[in-house]
Amino acid sequence: METQLADVMDSVKVLIIDMAKLSYLSSAGLRVLLALQKRMNKQGEMKLLNVNEMIMEVFEVTGFADILTIE
Numbered sequence: 001m002e003t004q005l006a007d008v009m010d011s012v013k014v015l016i017i018d019m020a021k022l023s024y025l026s027s028a029g030l031r032v033l034l035a036l037q038k039r040m041n042k043q044g045e046m047k048l049l050n051v052n053e054m055i056m057e058v059f060e061v062t063g064f065a066d067i068l069t070i071e
Contacts, residue, residue, distance in 0.1 A: 005036070013043065014046075015044065015047070019048055019050050020052075025058055030062060033068065
């Protein structure tokens, strides 16, 4: 995901990530989401959609639930 977004991020004002098909999130994935959130704080907004209970638990335990916009 990080590689795919790298070339287009300069022009992005709203980043919406649909996590409906995500069943596992590693620490590397958390790092990418944190980097994206920091960047979007400067140039727009980022939202995560369709976060399942297991991933939401990871966000809550790591404190990411307080940083990310989850709808």
